[in-house]
Amino acid sequence: MSCVAVLVDHDRGIPSGGALEALTAARPLAADLGVAVNAVVLGDGELFDAHGADLVAACAAYGAACVHRGRHALLADYGPDAWGAALAGFVEIAGPVAVVAAGTDRGAEAMAQLAARTDLPLVANCVDVSPAGSPADASSGRPAGEAWQITRIQWGGSLLEDVTLTSTLPLLTIAQHSVEAETANSSTTDVDVVDFEPELGPQVRQTLVRDRVTLTEGITLSTAPVVVSGGRGVGAADGFAPLEELAELLGGRVGCSRAVTNNGWRSHADQVGQTGTRIAPEIYIACGISGAIQHWVGAMGSKNILAINIDPEANMVTKAGYAVIADLHEVVPAICDEIRRRRDRPT
Numbered sequence: 001m002s003c004v005a006v007l008v009d010h011d012r013g014i015p016s017g018g019a020l021e022a023l024t025a026a027r028p029l030a031a032d033l034g035v036a037v038n039a040v041v042l043g044d045g046e047l048f049d050a051h052g053a054d055l056v057a058a059c060a061a062y063g064a065a066c067v068h069r070g071r072h073a074l075l076a077d078y079g080p081d082a083w084g085a086a087l088a089g090f091v092e093i094a095g096p097v098a099v100v101a102a103g104t105d106r107g108a109e110a111m112a113q114l115a116a117r118t119d120l121p122l123v124a125n126c127v128d129v130s131p132a133g134s135p136a137d138a139s140s141g142r143p144a145g146e147a148w149q150i151t152r153i154q155w156g157g158s159l160l161e162d163v164t165l166t167s168t169l170p171l172l173t174i175a176q177h178s179v180e181a182e183t184a185n186s187s188t189t190d191v192d193v194v195d196f197e198p199e200l201g202p203q204v205r206q207t208l209v210r211d212r213v214t215l216t217e218g219i220t221l222s223t224a225p226v227v228v229s230g231g232r233g234v235g236a237a238d239g240f241a242p243l244e245e246l247a248e249l250l251g252g253r254v255g256c257s258r259a260v261t262n263n264g265w266r267s268h269a270d271q272v273g274q275t276g277t278r279i280a281p282e283i284y285i286a287c288g289i290s291g292a293i294q295h296w297v298g299a300m301g302s303k304n305i306l307a308i309n310i311d312p313e314a315n316m317v318t319k320a321g322y323a324v325i326a327d328l329h330e331v332v333p334a335i336c337d338e339i340r341r342r343r344d345r346p347t
């Protein structure tokens with residue numbers, strides 16, 4: 001039976017948050033087309049022995065009726081060439097009506113590889129996809145294939161673009177945080193599992209993960225429920241100490257603007273924005289950040305924003321749900337003191 005196939009990218013058996021969002025986004029599309037959602041996970045025998053059951057359960061929980069497990073020694077760890085080639089093999093065997101992946105680094109890389117290998121167009125960072133209804137008209141000069149109506153984000157999220165894609169097989173990545181990952185009502189433990197062994201030549205060894213260096217322990221910027229960011233207004237590297245304290249009290253992480261990384265006050269791993277990390281915390285506390293568009297596109301997925309700024313006209317202040325117009329060097333320590341006072345208060 002035909003399907004909307006979703007590449008479930010994972011890191012050593014743990015599916016990415018983006019992959020669960022992609023499964024969620026694929027459900028209405030598959031329903032529109034009257035087909036099922038199928039998941040594709042890639043690994044080797046050892047990985048599936050250790051994590052195969054959990055991966056299948058996660059895919060089923062998010063609505064996959066069938067999980068296709070591509071097994072090969074060269075899929076022991078992530079490699080864009082190997083994943084792209086394995087996906088191309090899957091497409092040939094299973095004949096899906098659309099292939100979807102998360103707009104994560106891995107999803108985007110593997111789909112670009114698939115597009116190159118199949119010579120099919122890839123539309124990245126989609127937020128809405130539907131079949132346009134009428135098949136492409138060959139007499140119009142368009143290539144044969146179905147027409148698809150797609151809205152996708154461009155320019156780091158500051159622009160929504162409507163496009164019509166004509167393709168025999170749409171390849172799509174889903175913009176991160178554009179849908180909330182939600183388990184399916186109809187999820188079942190009775191999911192089909194199909195193993196396939198893609199043919200992978202030695203040339204796919206070009207890029208394979210060999211080693212990992214952990215830059216951050218615990219919660220990451222992109223998954224933190226609270227992010228406390230500082231901008232140029234913090235004034236110096238050691239000015240971040242109160243922000244670190246506030247983040248710790250709230251169980252969050254510290255972020256920053258590019259002005260901060262440009263000044264060498266913090267590492268690029270902490271930068272929020274178009275050329276940094278996109279975040280979607282419950283609350284974003286932006287201290288001394290003007291809210292330039294390149295910063296905003298990384299922060300706009302936040303559920304609530306508190307801006308602390310001396311300028312009431314600052315972009316971040318006008319966009320925030322809550323604002324304190326004052327010097328952050330006074331406000332942040334005052335918030336920390338108040339949190340500690342309330343926590344230490346006898347009940």
Ligand SMILES: Cc1cc2nc3c(=O)[nH]c(=O)nc-3n(C[C@H](O)[C@H](O)[C@H](O)COP(=O)(O)OP(=O)(O)OC[C@H]3O[C@@H](n4cnc5c(N)ncnc54)[C@H](O)[C@@H]3O)c2cc1C
Pocket residue numbers: 230231232233234256257258259260271272273274275276277287288289290291292293294295298308309310311314326327328329
């Ligand atoms: C291609 C490109 C990509 C970019 N990518 C990114 C990106 O990924 N992320 C990013 O952040 N930027 C990015 N930028 C840079 C962006 O355009 C801005 O220059 C940058 O975000 C400004 O950082 P800022 O808000 O910290 O500094 P400023 O714009 O200088 O703002 C400082 C703010 O601090 C306030 N302030 C000053 N003192 C205090 C105080 N004591 N208390 C409270 N408030 C105070 C001021 O009122 C002001 O609003 C990019 C730019 C380009 C061209």
